[in-house]
Amino acid sequence: MIPIGSGASGTVYRAELDGRTVAIKERTAPEPNGTWAEAASLIWLGRAAPEVFEWDEDRIVMQYIEPGEPSERAAEELGRALAEIHAQGAPKYGSPPENGPRDAWIGPVPMRNEECDSWAEFHSRLRVEPYVRMAVDRGYLTNEEARVFDREWDVPDEPPSRVHGDLWSGNVHWGRERAWLIDPAAHGGHRESDLAMLELFGCPHLERVRGAYLEVAPFADGWRDRVALHQVFPLLVHTAAFGRSYAGRALAAARS
Numbered sequence: 001m002i003p004i005g006s007g008a009s010g011t012v013y014r015a016e017l018d019g020r021t022v023a024i025k026e027r028t029a030p031e032p033n034g035t036w037a038e039a040a041s042l043i044w045l046g047r048a049a050p051e052v053f054e055w056d057e058d059r060i061v062m063q064y065i066e067p068g069e070p071s072e073r074a075a076e077e078l079g080r081a082l083a084e085i086h087a088q089g090a091p092k093y094g095s096p097p098e099n100g101p102r103d104a105w106i107g108p109v110p111m112r113n114e115e116c117d118s119w120a121e122f123h124s125r126l127r128v129e130p131y132v133r134m135a136v137d138r139g140y141l142t143n144e145e146a147r148v149f150d151r152e153w154d155v156p157d158e159p160p161s162r163v164h165g166d167l168w169s170g171n172v173h174w175g176r177e178r179a180w181l182i183d184p185a186a187h188g189g190h191r192e193s194d195l196a197m198l199e200l201f202g203c204p205h206l207e208r209v210r211g212a213y214l215e216v217a218p219f220a221d222g223w224r225d226r227v228a229l230h231q232v233f234p235l236l237v238h239t240a241a242f243g244r245s246y247a248g249r250a251l252a253a254a255r256s
């Protein structure tokens with residue numbers, strides 16, 4: 001087994017298994033349901049993600065994707081693929097991936113999926129409040145700062161989408177021919193959130209990805225003004241997980 005990547009939760013290896021080259025993601029972090037949630041998410045995302053061959057509580061064996069360079073063509077294809085995944089939908093806002101657990105992970109912190117009737121309820125109860133509490137408990141936000149996150153979260157009404165859920169640029173794996181989605185935390189969510197997160201830390205050819213996406217699946221008017229609002233969740237997760245250095249950006253996004 002040859003190590004090809006490592007992150008907070010474990011190590012990814014390239015290996016030969018039953019005559020084919022596979023990627024094996026071994027989870028070393030003590031995260032109950034971690035591989036279950038990730039395997040179910042990968043399967044739910046379909047052909048945009050590597051195929052899952054098998055998984056147990058310690059590891060996922062999946063299709064190995066030979067790395068390549070980002071290209072404009074692959075970026076546009078990624079935009080269209082994202083639109084296609086989103087359109088597959090989800091039963092409700094907050095639904096876990098099909099056959100997946102309610103209790104999952106986002107980076108090194110827990111993330112719960114529970115069905116809600118609106119995005120506003122889902123966002124506030126499951127994607128904002130738990131991380132504000134965690135950040136306050138850990139001393140990364142003051143009580144006064146925490147109150148900034150106690151607000152209405154309004155977005156134009158639309159049915160829940162099937163979202164990747166942790167779509168920072170590191171979770172776009174550029175292969176030889178196309179881009180692949182890896183390391184998802186999928187659930188029923190708002191499709192603008194995936195694109196807003198991709199924008200958060202920059203992504204190669206972002207304009208191409210977004211342009212191709214919007215051509216086939218336009219957002220409701222005013223989406224640019226909602227980017228910051230959708231970035232509150234990942235910024236809060238960063239604050240809760242990694243510390244106060246992210247608090248300023250999280251607060252600014254929440255005030256937007």
Ligand SMILES: Nc1ncnc2c1ncn2[C@@H]1O[C@H](COP(=O)(O)OP(=O)(O)OP(=O)(O)O)[C@@H](O)[C@H]1O
Nearest residue numbers: 004005006007008009010012023050063064065183
């Ligand atoms: N199916 C795959 N085929 C080829 N390489 C892969 C595959 N899956 C993951 N990798 C490589 O391993 C790296 C880490 O993968 P992944 O993001 O899933 O791990 P992680 O531990 O969750 O990392 P992080 O903490 O950064 O989220 C990727 O950036 C990629 O280079």
